[in-house]
Amino acid sequence: MGEENIKKLDGANMDIDLATPEDKISWKQDKCPWNEAEGTGEHKCAVKNVSICEYFCGIEYPDFVKCCYPHQNPNDK
Numbered sequence: 001m002g003e004e005n006i007k008k009l010d011g012a013n014m015d016i017d018l019a020t021p022e023d024k025i026s027w028k029q030d031k032c033p034w035n036e037a038e039g040t041g042e043h044k045c046a047v048k049n050v051s052i053c054e055y056f057c058g059i060e061y062p063d064f065v066k067c068c069y070p071h072q073n074p075n076d077k
Contacts, residue, residue, distance in 0.1 A: 005071040006057050007033065008064040033069045 009030040034043045034055060045065050046052045057066035057075055068074065 003074070005068050005074070007067045007069070008060055009033075009067055010064060033067060037070070 045056045055069040
């Protein structure tokens with residue numbers, strides 16, 4: 001398991017929340033694959049001072065969230 005299972009999701013706003021409704025932002029943003037699979041909006045990549053999603057694999061310049069859903073995070077040891 002490795003980089004081939006990591007998706008790059010466009011549109012991170014560095015609050016790192018891919019569950020923001022499209023009508024509330026002015027830029028293109030991919031949908032969270034975990035939220036899409038479950039038909040929900042509750043999963044967030046990272047919430048400041050609260051949590052980081054188990055599938056969050058980092059940020060790639062300029063504003064891509066790296067996500068490994070539904071695979072195990074290769075960064076998790």
